[in-house]
Amino acid sequence: MTNQSDFPALTDGAAADAAPGAAPDGVIHNIGYRGYQGPRLGRGYATRSLFVQGLRGAFGLGRSGRSKVLPMLMLAAITLPAALVVTIAIKGGEAQLSTDYPQYLASVGLLFAEIFVAAQAPVLLSRDLRYATVPLYFSRPIVRADYVRAKAAALVAAMLIVTGLPLLVLYLGALLGGMDFAHNTEHFGMGLLAALLYSVVFSAVALVIAAATPRRGFGVAAIMGVLVVTGIVATIIAGLSAGGLRNDGANGATWAYLISPSSVVDRFVNQVCGLASDSPGTPGMLGAAVFGLEIVALVVGAYLVLLRRYRKI
Amino acid sequence: MSTAPPVIRTDALTKRFPAVTALDQLTVEVQPGVVGLVGSNGAGKSTLIKILLGLSPATSGSGEVLGLNIATEGSAIRELVGYMPEHDCLPPDVSATEFVVHMARMSGLPATAARERTADVLRHVGLYEERYRPMGGYSTGMKQRVKLAQALVHDPRLVLLDEPTNGLDPVGRDEMLGLIRKVHREFGISVLVTTHLLGELERTCDHLVVIDGGRLLRSSSTASFTEVTQLLAVEVTDNADGSADQLVQQRLAAAGLSVRPDSGHILLVELAGDATYDLIRDTVADLGLGLVRLEQRRHKVAEIFTEPAAEPAAERTAERTAEPAGDSR
Numbered sequence: 001m002t003n004q005s006d007f008p009a010l011t012d013g014a015a016a017d018a019a020p021g022a023a024p025d026g027v028i029h030n031i032g033y034r035g036y037q038g039p040r041l042g043r044g045y046a047t048r049s050l051f052v053q054g055l056r057g058a059f060g061l062g063r064s065g066r067s068k069v070l071p072m073l074m075l076a077a078i079t080l081p082a083a084l085v086v087t088i089a090i091k092g093g094e095a096q097l098s099t100d101y102p103q104y105l106a107s108v109g110l111l112f113a114e115i116f117v118a119a120q121a122p123v124l125l126s127r128d129l130r131y132a133t134v135p136l137y138f139s140r141p142i143v144r145a146d147y148v149r150a151k152a153a154a155l156v157a158a159m160l161i162v163t164g165l166p167l168l169v170l171y172l173g174a175l176l177g178g179m180d181f182a183h184n185t186e187h188f189g190m191g192l193l194a195a196l197l198y199s200v201v202f203s204a205v206a207l208v209i210a211a212a213t214p215r216r217g218f219g220v221a222a223i224m225g226v227l228v229v230t231g232i233v234a235t236i237i238a239g240l241s242a243g244g245l246r247n248d249g250a251n252g253a254t255w256a257y258l259i260s261p262s263s264v265v266d267r268f269v270n271q272v273c274g275l276a277s278d279s280p281g282t283p284g285m286l287g288a289a290v291f292g293l294e295i296v297a298l299v300v301g302a303y304l305v306l307l308r309r310y311r312k313i
Numbered sequence: 314m315s316t317a318p319p320v321i322r323t324d325a326l327t328k329r330f331p332a333v334t335a336l337d338q339l340t341v342e343v344q345p346g347v348v349g350l351v352g353s354n355g356a357g358k359s360t361l362i363k364i365l366l367g368l369s370p371a372t373s374g375s376g377e378v379l380g381l382n383i384a385t386e387g388s389a390i391r392e393l394v395g396y397m398p399e400h401d402c403l404p405p406d407v408s409a410t411e412f413v414v415h416m417a418r419m420s421g422l423p424a425t426a427a428r429e430r431t432a433d434v435l436r437h438v439g440l441y442e443e444r445y446r447p448m449g450g451y452s453t454g455m456k457q458r459v460k461l462a463q464a465l466v467h468d469p470r471l472v473l474l475d476e477p478t479n480g481l482d483p484v485g486r487d488e489m490l491g492l493i494r495k496v497h498r499e500f501g502i503s504v505l506v507t508t509h510l511l512g513e514l515e516r517t518c519d520h521l522v523v524i525d526g527g528r529l530l531r532s533s534s535t536a537s538f539t540e541v542t543q544l545l546a547v548e549v550t551d552n553a554d555g556s557a558d559q560l561v562q563q564r565l566a567a568a569g570l571s572v573r574p575d576s577g578h579i580l581l582v583e584l585a586g587d588a589t590y591d592l593i594r595d596t597v598a599d600l601g602l603g604l605v606r607l608e609q610r611r612h613k614v615a616e617i618f619t620e621p622a623a624e625p626a627a628e629r630t631a632e633r634t635a636e637p638a639g640d641s642r
Binding site: 034040043045046050053132141142 | 387394395398402403411415416
């Protein structure tokens with residue numbers, strides 16, 4: 001094949017193109033190099049391609065079977081209890097689901113969402129750093145900010161699927177069970193707001209940590225540490241102050257929740273949506289404003305840190 | 314060939330980092346073809362490539378790649394240029410096909426075209442059944458082929474190859490050099506290839522650009538680097554203590570020739586014309602000595618580095634040899 005000269009090979013190729021059916025049997029065509037004259041779709045398309053690859057990668061699609069296990073397990077773990085809740089409610093002929101949508105995420109969903117984001121954020125960022133693939137991306141039409149945006153969007157979208165799917169199961173189940181449409185739609189919307197905020201805030205924290213280390217294990221541990229441990233610490237401090245040391249309502253101790261991203265989202269959604277919460281320390285309007293500002297600051301700050309991180313590569 | 318527009322043109326390109334000046338007033342033009350960018354480690358090769366890709370702003374000066382401004386049209390440049398990095402850059406748990414398809418799409422190719430081009434280009438670089446296996450199990454030679462394939466997959470007009478033969482055994486090196494020649498001759502893609510190994514460039518490149526300490530040392534055709542230079546090596550008998558050398562040197566100098574001693578009892582005489590041969594023969598015979606060696610001296614590209622670049626004498630020699638080719642400096 002290689003010792004055949006290119007000139008006849010090229011004409012062979014042209015002949016085959018002209019008359020596809022006329023080629024005699026048993027001829028091996030050495031098609032020489034063919035250039036590419038087609039469209040080049042540029043930066044926006046490349047960024048979207050990176051987003052799609054990231055989103056698929058977050059669920060292990062297009063990668064080895066082993067890398068699908070954990071994300072799919074988390075997706076199942078966060079969704080199956082919702083299916084269970086729906087089944088019980090319908091069988092029992094109840095007028096309402098036993099859990100509200102935002103509450104489902106805050107109680108059942110939180111840990112699985114945290115494990116998912118901790119495991120998959122390093123898949124999106126640390127691997128590219130570790131295998132030095134990042135410079136290859138930057139030798140393509142995209143710019144550094146496109147890379148950061150595509151990866152962040154991919155993780156947020158993946159998180160939206162993980163947190164949104166159980167809510168969808170609850171909602172569809174409630175409608176199938178003939179429960180109140182207006183009430184369920186309204187609270188499903190609140191649940192989606194919570195899902196969006198969890199996705200954005202968790203992704204922001206996780207991406208900053210994942211971008212700091214090429215070691216996936218470190219990334220996973222650090223993200224879990226930040227998301228889970230701060231939640232526990234905040235709850236302990238608030239619990240001690242509110243329940244044990246002082247018991248004058250939701251004030252000083254409430255601010256302890258500021259250190260925990262998950263609590264901030266939870267409290268903010270409860271306050272804004274006017275959901276009564278049993279747990280002590282739901283902030284007043286001032287608290288809601290402060291928590292809201294913290295969410296914005298976390299997300300914007302993380303984006304700027306990521307841009308800065310990739311400026312030097 | 315010199316009538317074609319240059320693929321790369323820089324004008325007084327300077328890049329300063331806080332501690333070091335990586336590029337210093339670099340002005341160079343690169344014509345289509347296979348061009349070697351030669352320099353020792355730290356000479357500024359990688360910095361130049363980064364600036365040419367529009368990834369790193371120059372401190373001062375300007376440049377163009379394929380007629381596009383490096384300061385403002387980086388994205389358009391990167392669409393038409395391929396880049397093969399020096400370091401390992403392949404994720405081990407992905408197959409070559411998947412990886413190259415992804416990189417093709419990152420260059421803006423639609424999904425179908427990306428798959429077709431990937432199949433084509435992997436075949437051209439010599440990867441067949443292995444392309445479906447995860448790249449973690451590849452040999453160094455196969456990895457280098459994938460790296461080359463991802464640089465070619467979008468049919469660029471220019472590829473920048475950073476040390477493509479690094480870590481390859483002699484056979485793998487020859488194959489890679491063959492591929493590089495093929496990229497230009499058969500694919501019609503211009504190549505800028507960096508290396509600090511000169512021997513392989515003599516065989517591969519049409520043109521060499523030599524930089525050192527961020528400055529242009531020389532830019533000329535490969536032929537002019539290896540062409541017969543205007544020097545004759547002379548060695549005579551009865552020269553154990555070097556006194557015969559001195560006598561010959563004095564006589565020849567008196568006859569108006571430029572002579573300088575080289576290592577190993579050899580005199581280097583500047584060739585002024587055919588008469589020089591006769592003059593040397595007669596001079597040696599007059600002194601009653603025997604002529605052991607009288608030969609033309611060939612410049613090897615490697616001498617650029619063995620001669621200390623900073624010395625003006627060395628630079629003069631380099632410039633003089635460059636003149637016949639009509640060079641930019």
